[in-house]
Amino acid sequence: MTNSIEEVSNLESIFVIGSNTTENHPVIGAKIKQAVSKGAKLIVADPRKIELAKRADVFLQINPGTNVALLNTMMNVIISENLQDDEYIKERTENYEALKELVKDYTPEEGARICGVDKDDIIKAARIYATNDSATFYSMGITQHSTGTQNVMSISNLALLCGNLGKEYTGVNPLRGQNNVQGACDMGALPNVFTGYQSVLNEDIVKKFENAWGVKLPNKVGLTVPEITNAIGHGDIRFLYIMGENPMISDPDINHIKKALEKLDFLVVQDIFLTETAELADVVLPAASFAEKDGTFTNTDRRVQRIREAIKPVYNSKPDWVILMEIMNKLGYDKTYESPKEIMKEISELTPSYAGITYERIEMKGLQWPCTNINHEGTKILHTDKFAKGKATFVPCDYTLSFEGLSEEYPYTLVNGRILYHYHTRTMTGKVEGLNEKAPHSYIEVNPITANKLGFKENEKIKVSSKRGEIETYVRITDIVDEDVFFMPFHFADGAANYLTNTTLDKVSKVPDLKVCAIKVEKIRNKELAHA
Template sequence: MTVHRVRTICPYCGVGCGLYLLVEQGRIVGVEADPEHPVSQGGLCLKGYYGYNHVGDPRRLQTPLIRKDGMLVPATWNEALNFIAEHLIRVRRQDPDAFALIASAKGTNEDSFAAQKFARVVMGTNNVDCCARLCHAPSVAGLVPTLGSAATTNTIEEIGSVTETIFIIGSNTSECHPLVAAHVIKARERGAKLIVADPRHTEMAARADIWLRVPVGGNIPLINGIMHILMRDGLINTIRVNRMAAGFDALAANLAEWTPERVENITGVPRADLQAAAHLYGKASTAAILYAMGVTQFANGTENVLALANLAIITGHLGRSGTGLFPLRGQNNIQGTCDMGCLPDFLPGYVHVGSSQKQTRFSHVWSVKPPSKPGIRATEISEGIMQGKIRVLYVFGANPVLSGPDTGYLMKALERLDLLIVQDIFLTETARLAGVVLPAACAAEKDGTFTNTERRIQRVRMAVPPPGDARPDWRIFSELAREMGSSAFPYRSPEEIWGEIRLLIPERFGGVAYKRLNDGPGILWPCPDEAHPGTPILYSDNVFLTPSGKAQLKPVPIDPEQTSAGIVEKPDKDYPLVLTTGRRVYHYHTGTITRKEWVLNQIGPEELVEINPEDGRRKGIRNGDLIRVCTRRGLISARAWITDRVPPGTIFMTFHFWEAPVNELTGRAQDPVCGIPELKASAADIKSISSVDARMIRRQKKERYLVSLEVPVNRRNVTKGD
C-alpha cells in the first residue's frame, strides 16, 4: 500500500512543531518529525508522536445533535442550523449582549477569525473570548502597556544557539513545552547558564545552576528582589535605560524596599541564592526569560508580568538575538486566536473595540460598524448567566465544564441558559449539557494556518477527510451566518478568509500570503508586504510599540505588611495546604483528545496527587494510597504520590481527568485587571480513604459528567423558550 506524507503542524501545545502525517487508504497510520523545521528540528514530544489516533476514533461526532424531550438525538445540518438561527435571531432582536461565544485555541486562524466575526457582525456583540482568559490574559494586560505587544519577542531557536543565561520562572518547560526544553538542554550543553524559579522540583529545576524554590504566589518579591540587587550592585546602565524607557525613577524608589533580607523572610529563598541569580542574569551578555502559567494564573498575574517586563527592560535584555521575553503559550493556536480578535476588548490585530478611528477599516470591509462596548470575559460568563444577562452561550472547541474555575458553579449556571450550543470533535463533558451539538473537523482534517508562541504563522494541511458529516469550524460559522440572513460570510476556502485578514491588518499580515507559507518554514509577524522576510526579533531598534515609542516601566505596588506569598486563599487550620495545578507531559488539558490515545493512557492512566513526605507522614498517607482532596468548594478522590517534587505545605494536581476534576476545587478569585482566575492556589486538605469511599466518589463524578453515556444523553432540557 502507498503511504502518503502530509506536512503539517502539531495540534497540541503552542510550540508549533513540524511533522508529517502518514496516511494510508484514507487513515492516519503514523507520524514522522520534520527534520527541517526551525523550531522542532526533527524532534517531537510524546503527544506529537503518539497523539494521532483520536482523528479516526469511532467516538468522533459525525452528525449534528439536537435535544428533544431531554435527549440528544441526531439531526440534519439544515435542522440544526435552522434551530440555532431561530433562537439567535430572537436574541439578537431583543438584546445582542445576551449572547456570548467562547472560542477555541485549537482551531485555525481562519476558524477563529470567523468565530469573532460571527459574534460581532451577525450577533452585534463583543461577547467573545477564548482560553487566553485562563492562561495569558495577564501577558496582554502586562506587556501591552510596557512594550506595546504581548507576543514573544524572539525565536525559540535562539535559546539553544545564542542565549548565555536562561531564566525560567513559573514554567514546567520539560512537560508542558518539551521542544522548548530541548533548546534549553542544547544551550546547557554549549555552556549556557540556567536559573529556574519554581515551587516544584521539575526536570528543569534539576538541570539548573541555581534553583530558586519560590513558594506558590511568591513571584513578585522574588523578581523585585533580583532587581533591587542589580541596582544596588551597579549592574544597571541607567543612561541606556532612560534612553529606551520611561518611569525609571519611580521604579527605583519602589525597588528600594525589596531588600534580599525582606525577600528571604517572605519567600524562604536564601539571599545568597537570590544574589547569585541576579548577578548571573544581570551580567550576561544575552539573557532570556521564559514563563508560563506559574506566573500568570494568579489574582495578581498582571503584576507578575509587569515585574518580569521591568526586569527585562532595565537590564537591556530585549531587541537582540538571544534575549527577550517568552510567554510560552499552552495551546497550538492561542497566539493566533488572540491575534484574530477572539477577545472581548480587541478586534483582530489588537485594535481596541473603542478606537473609533481604527475601527473605520473594519466598518468599510465588513459593511457593518463593529460594536464599541467591550464584551464580557469568559470568567464572567457564569455570573452573567446567573444574573440573567447571558441567555445563549456558544462554545466552540472548548471544555469549560472541566477547564474553568469552580466548575460546580459553572454547571449550575449552564442549567439556566435558554440555549447552550457546543461545536466540537467529541461529545465533551460540556457538549453533554448542550441543547445543540455541532460536529467539527479536527486539525488533521482541514486546511488553514496556526500561529505559534514565537509569532510564526504556519500552514496546516488536510490529511484525511472529516468523519461523517463533520465540517470545518469556519464553514459552520459561515453557513450559520447565511442562515441568519448575513451576506458577510461568502467564503469558499480558508485562503479567502486569510485574504480578508491580510486586508484588515496589513501592518502585521499584509505580506503573509499562502503561496509563501506553502513553501517555507512559516513567517513571523509583523510582515507588512510580500517583499518583507518577517520579524524574528521585536524591538531590535529599541523602538517599542507604545504610543511614545519608549518602553514603560511600571512599578508593582508593595504591601508594607506583607509577610508571606501573595495568594488570595491562604491556608488555615481546616485547609492547611496549598493546592496548585498544572499539566503532565503525557496528557493535554481536559483529556478530550489524549485520553483516547492508547499509548499515552498506558503511561498516565490516572490522576496522581503530589504530596511532600512531611505532609504524608503528618496525615498518615502513604505512597499509592487513595485519598480525598477537598477545598471550600468540593471534594474529589485520587491516588497519592509521595514525592519531594513539591515542598511541604503544597500539593499538586493536573486537570486531565474527569474522575478527579480538580477545577471543582479551584476558586473564582480573579485578577482585577484582566480577569484571570487564581487557578494556581487554593487552600486544601487531604485524607486517606478506603477503596469503597473512592469508588463512591468516582460514581458521583461519573453521574455528574455523564461519561458512561454516549448518544442519546438524557439531561434536563436547556433549550427553554422555543
C-alpha cells in the first residue's frame, strides 16, 4: 500500500476494484464501512454483487476481465470534462499526452459496451473519483490475469491523472492475499531481487551480499512459480523444495501441477500439516505454526510487526528459520544464528529500507518501511515529495481480452475467489469444526435465470469442465452473479476450482490467469451418480 490502514476509516472517496474486501480483508473492509457511515463516497467495480456493492454510491458490475476498459473510460470522462489535476501532471509526471491519445477512443458508450454496464454509471464514478481525494483498493481480482500488469498500470494512471498519489487519504493500495506475503517479498522471496528489492543484476549489490555471506552468488534472474512447474515438465528441474505452499489446491490447472510434482526425482515439503501437496513429497519437514515461534510479519501497509512464541513447538516441529539453518549447515555452510533477533540485525545491515528497524524499536508498535536509520520514524505515505524514479510515468494500456474466449463447447465464464469462512487452501481453517459447518464443501454460484435455463436446482451436484479438467460441485443459486457468469471459491480440495483454471501467464509479471476461464456445465446423469 502507498498509504496506511489507519487512514481508511476517514477517507473522503474510495474506489474498490477487484477486491471482495469485507470477506478477504475484513479488518480493512470494516474500516471502509466505517468511512462510508461517516459520509465517504464509495465506488465498487466487480463481476459479483459483493457486500460493499450494497453500500456503494456507484456499483459497476463489469464483465469479467474488463478492468482496463473501465479505467480507460473513467479517464476519458475525466479528461473530457477537464477534471484532471493539471498542476500535478505537469510537476510530477511524464508521458501524459500518450495517455490522453489512447483513452480518447474509450468513450462512455464504448466502455459501457465492453464492460456491460450503464455509461451513466461510469460517468458518475469518474466524477466522484476526480472531484475528491480518492483512494483505490484492489486485490487479486486485478493482478491474477494474463493482463494483470496492464490492470495495475491503469490504476496507477488514474491515480496520477487526478493527483491521488503521495498525499494522505489517497493512494494506490494493493491488499495482500496472506498475512506475510509482503514480508516474504521484502526478504527476497522473488526470483529477481535480494532483500528490499535490491536487484540481482546490480553488480555492486551482488558483491555486497557476497562479502557479507562469504560465498559466490548467482547474478541472473531465476524462475517464477509457473515457470518452475513448466521447467519440471521439460526435465530441467529434478528437485523441488516447497515451503508453506499448497500448489495442489492453489495453483492453476491442478492436473498439470500433479504431473509435474510426480515427475520430480525428489520433492521436499515444509509445512505445519500434511497438505495435499505434502502427501506427494519424498520428505516432509514439520514446521512450527505462527503461535510457536518468534519473528516478524510485515503487513499490507508495509508495517513490520513482532510476533512472539505463545506455546512451545508441538512434537518434533521446528521454526522455519531453524530448519533452514540446520539444512544449510549440513550442506556445508557453517553460519549459525541464536535467534530471530540476530537474523533481523543482519537484515537491517543489508537492507536499506529496513535499516532502522530493530526488535527494540518494534517491541510495542510496528514500523513502516522505508525506515532508513535508527532515528527514522518509518514512512506512513509513499511518494510524498517525489517518486523514486523522479517523475512518475503514465503507461497507456489498451484493453485486450484477458482470458481464453468463450466457445460453442465452453460457453460460460467462471470467476473464482475466497470466502469469509476459509483461508487459502484450508490447511488451517479446514480443521475448524465451526468454519466447516458454515462452509463444508465446494460450490458454484449460478444466477437464477441461468439456473432455470439449464434446469439446475439448489444444492444439486453438477459437472463443471474446462479445457484442462473437470470437477463435480454443488449448485448455489444467487443473483450475486450475472447471467451466464459462474463463481467458485478455490479453497476446497473436493471439487477444486483450480482443476479448471488457466495457466496463461502475464508477459511481464509471469502471474497466471487464475481468475477467469471458459467452462461448460452439465447435469450429472443417473449412471454417473451411481458411480459417484
